[in-house]
Amino acid sequence: MDYFKNLATLLELELAHDRAAHELVLASRTLTERKELGVTWYPIQISDSELGRGDYLTVTFHKTNDLENGHRFRFGMPISLFSNYAPQEDRIQGTIAFVNQNLMKVSFRTEELPDWSRKGKLGLDLLFDENSYREMKSALQEAERGIEDPQKGKLTRKLLGLEPIALADGRDDFDDVGLNISQNDAVRRILGKGDLAILHGPPGTGKTTTLIKAIAAGIKRSGGQVLIVAPSNTAVDVLAERLDQLGLNVLRIGNPVKVSAHLLALTVDEKASKHAGYKEVKGLEKQARAYTDMARKYKRNFGRSEYEQRKALLNEARKIRKDIDRIQDYVIEDILCKAQVIAATLVGANHPHIRDKRFETVVIDEAAQGLEPACWIPILKADRLLLAGDHCQLPPTIKSEERESKELFNTLFEKLVKRYPDSVSFLDTQYRMNSQIMTYSSVMMYDGRLKAAPATAEWRLVDDTEPIVFIDTAGAGFEEKEEEGALSNKEEADFLVNHLSALIAQLEGGHHGEKLPTVGVITPYRGQANRLKGLLSDIGGLPYVDLQVSTVDGFQGQEKDIIYISLVRSNTGGNIGFLSDVRRINVALTRAKKKLVVIGDSSTIGQHAFYKGFLDYVESVNGYHSVWEWNNV
């Protein structure tokens, strides 16, 4: 079917760009730059190594310094181990079996690491993760092959509009006093046995709360097992943690990124270590290791009989390892059977432990951020599907610049919202923003259907009369500049930092030692984010203030009491680049709880209807100011 072939073509384009970009980083950046970009660990030390299943060697590495903040190594990705003596030649590839901030376990397809690993300093490079693309491609092929199959292709045909779909009518008696009307309605429709349910949750409307209540209620009623997936590990961690808190048996497939003992306890490895079969495995592992160690003694200068001895010992170890594998298979099967909820990333839904499993219900959270080919991986395991997300916020990240690739921004979530509007439950009450901050987003993005919960609608900073402010830099000579491909606006950044510092000083005066509000500074451009971070660190930060500076992408899903937005764009042509993607600016405008300050050049951004409307709106609530008002004080 052309539908999946077209998707596969788009995916190929994206793969080519992603790979080229990654390989360019590895080939052209220095070791220090790669470390900063989070794609290299160096220097590292080996703290353990263990021969395991299928003669794979698992080696544990530790970072020997902890200066880098964040890295991009994730469970299941390929890496390359190198030594500083000959970083080009001395290399061996492996796969990440576990990773946290400072420790990584890597499986190598060998019984021993090469000799060079005992000399010099070692490092790890993150290789391009072709595996995710392979899984996506094979899901598209499988979807295409299965579409004619009366049973297997059923949900696929329904989702594509080739066969009638059954939607739940919402006639159910579910009612949770902790949920609002739209949330309870949504749960009722999810609990009805339709083929598809979509939960549309604008910012701060309790999408996750609703989703986990619906899942828990469904399991409580009819048992069964639910697969819940999300595009990012962070989102999967949130879901796993919250479902576990509700007392469900949750199994986290893959490797949590959040540092939490609670979450770690939900993984297959941790559950296996507490399983009754584990003791037996440990005993057998000890025996196998003893045989292998004995065999290794015959390593050099041996004659025929020693050779035979060595072979026999290794054979013995191998036999024991087969027994271990059998017990481990049983343990894993038992853990999988008992789980009420299995949580994984989209690609993790094809982890070997669950690759061949089917689920009556599959749930995809943050579905509007998932690449469509990745969404098909879990969907192919489902009889019915529940999607949650908001297509009016950021779409998935796409590396390719080519025009056709932009088609991937049109997510399956959005297509299904349009194809089956009756399957959509809209959450209409938000618990985050003062109503003045919410209104423009509600009108432009959500047909004016969003309202603020009563307790939220009026909240504001102490003595503050302006929850939403636009500061116009038009004519002030603030200019956008491009340096090494990065856009920033120096004067706007200086102004922002001064304005923010003054606001905080004023709040400190009125706060008398109470906790200061949290602050976020958002800008669409990385160059400006770096400039702002630099300025703020030059003035020694803002003491006692919880402050985060980031691009819009780093803020999705978060909230702060005060948000500043630096729009950067200031040119005569009215060129606003990717600011014209209103989904991106919608995310920025909906992060503030009590005060939102937007700084930009009305003569540039005002040429675009969305921003023109925004300026008019802010003026109508008396929040419009010119930069001169501050500069002349």
Ligand SMILES: Nc1ncnc2c1ncn2[C@@H]1O[C@H](COP(=O)(O)OP(=O)(O)OP(=O)(O)O)[C@@H](O)[C@H]1O
């Ligand atoms: N019915 C409710 N009554 C009171 N507070 C609620 C209700 N539903 C959600 N909230 C609160 O709203 C906030 C957002 O909830 P949740 O984390 O579920 O939202 P979300 O919609 O998933 O958020 P996001 O904007 O990240 O998508 C939380 O602080 C939650 O406690």
